Amino acid sequence: MPSRHEGSGDSRTINRRNVLTTIGAAGAVGLAGCGDQEGDGGDDTGSGGSGEDDELFPLQVQLEVNADNSDRVQLVELIAESMEQTGYFETEVETYEWNTYVGRVLDPEYQNNGFLPCIGLSGTFNPESFCNALHHSSNVGACCNLNGINDPELDELMDSARYGVDVSEDDQLRGERYDEVWNYLAEERYSSITHFDLATSVTNTDIHGFQMWPFNEGIFSFNMFAPQEEQIMWLDRDSASGDSDLSDLVEGGTVVGGLGANIDSFDPPHSSDTTSTMAQGFMFEGLTATDLEGNIYPWLAESYEVVDVQDVDRLAYADYMSTVDWTEEGAADTDEQVIVQHPEDNPDDDDQARVLLPDDALEAAQDGTYGMHYRYHLQEGVEFHNGDELTAEDVVATYEYAENSVLAPQTYDSVLAVDEVDEYTVDIYAQIPDAEAERELPGLLILNANQIDEIEKGSLDPREGNIPIGTGPYEFSEFEDEQYFEVTKFDDYWVEQQGVAEAFDWFDGSDAFPDGPVIDGFELEIVPDDSTRSGALQNGEIDVTYGLNTATLDDFDASEDFIVHGVETGGYEYIQYPVNVEPFDDRRLRQAINHLIPRQSIVDNVLNGYGRPAWTDLPELAQGSGTTDIDALEDEIRPTNEYDPERAEELLEQVAADN
Incomplete structure (x- = not known):
């Protein structure tokens, strides 16, 4: 699902001096050799002339991004400047308020504009979420095939890695099939994944027992009560967190958190953004639950x-x-x-x-x-x-x-x-x-049949007079659009009524582990601006937040009053090419731009090390069933993703010569 952030719409010009400074480190990252890409551009076509021909080059390119996520904006500006340095492109970076941006890029008509969108996506423990969501034709206009990619051969490759008795019973074969997918994507280059996020949250020392969940949408639901990991969070304003354990647990209190975007929807199947899912996680539950390694447990x-x-x-x-x-x-x-x-x-x-x-x-x-x-x-x-x-x-x-x-x-x-x-x-x-x-199969959060029988689809939202009703440990209390959201502990929560050991046959944890969450309620302030949210945490106005600008994380980490929690995630950032609009239907153009993405510099200089370059499209948490050999896969595919302006210009010359 798209990752969060919100801000105000504007159009930015690039600060060339700052960008040239940050791109310097990436310039030393060369490409040892990818001679197999020389020459033949396949069946692709373009619509331009030579490098000196104004008919095609310099090509006008508009890159788009949500305005409030300063890291993502810098990332896009860095790519735009790298493209301009070749002399083959004239770029413009257009920014939009988050909800406007999501609606814009998920519109099926967006693919006809010829723009290059950048967005973040939260994957899963399944390898398909790092290829299918972006590229399968069934996801055009959904989440998150933004530019109308429709390649029957690719659809078949992705389906063959997931569907069939053979792959459902043979993980080795499944990994082999996915290796074919990653290689095909490296050749066609419909999208460019830039990096895998390091999901981070910052808490003050009043928060005890907190640990990071690898998907932002589950940060609160995992920490408030997850017996599959013996995970429980509590609030103690009289002692600082550190080496706390269950013997130190304190019940009660209200945690104040900071959300990075407005809650777009309280209606689980009719929304896909991270912040909405985060809010829904307090109130709704699924048939199954998952631990940090992706193991599945019965729940409802x-x-x-x-x-x-x-x-x-x-x-x-x-x-x-x-x-x-x-x-x-x-x-x-x-x-x-x-x-x-x-x-x-x-x-x-x-x-x-x-x-x-x-x-x-x-x-x-x-x-x-x-x-x-x-x-x-x-x-x-x-x-x-x-x-x-x-x-x-x-x-x-x-x-x-x-x-x-x-x-x-x-x-x-x-x-x-x-x-x-x-x-x-x-x-x-x-x-x-x-x-x-x-x-x-059990992937949906379970709703109340009597409630949804009485409302229109998509209207399960307090803004439409429909209070969300779930089975979760917290129930809806109050919501002020674009300002705050509050939940309070549900007195008749079923796990607490039964007892955790009685409710779950699989639970083999400590007898001291509680039968439900111990925090009385959560007040979540909606603060889209990263710096404002960071200031609220520093000033004691909130206890916990996530997704802060990476430039501020080192300061929090150095302070005795805060704890920075981080883990590599299934979240990733990507740009996508308008493959149905000339000249982006020529894969050599797409490959060239991909070689102009300074992935290492993005991680080092934009993210301050809080991330990992996407040398392949597969993060650590999905490698088990997504490849036969991650080291061999990286050796094979990394050269196609290295920052290499010289190779990019060779490809652009080929495009120009053929048009």
């Missing part, structure tokens, strides 16, 4: 099992499909969620599309046509904040509510159907065997 589901796996492909659903027209944009013309589109249909060759719709998908599953069958046994006695008991009806309703939502492409790329077996048992079916099914 007391237990679950794989009932059956069948070697089927999506053609198996042909007899259950309906026929609909195509829209002018080439999509299936239906208001219902398309679960599966017939793989052999396309608008260029066929008058109509065959699609599997939700009711027909359920019928297929009940008839025994499916790829995988998971069964979830729900915890009994789980109470929503409105007093309703969690049942299978709530789970089924949640998935129906997610149809045609922002998260639908990431849900219904695997989910076939969800079926109520009895009051506390739910079956979730996958379309075909999926190596990531255990994590992806």
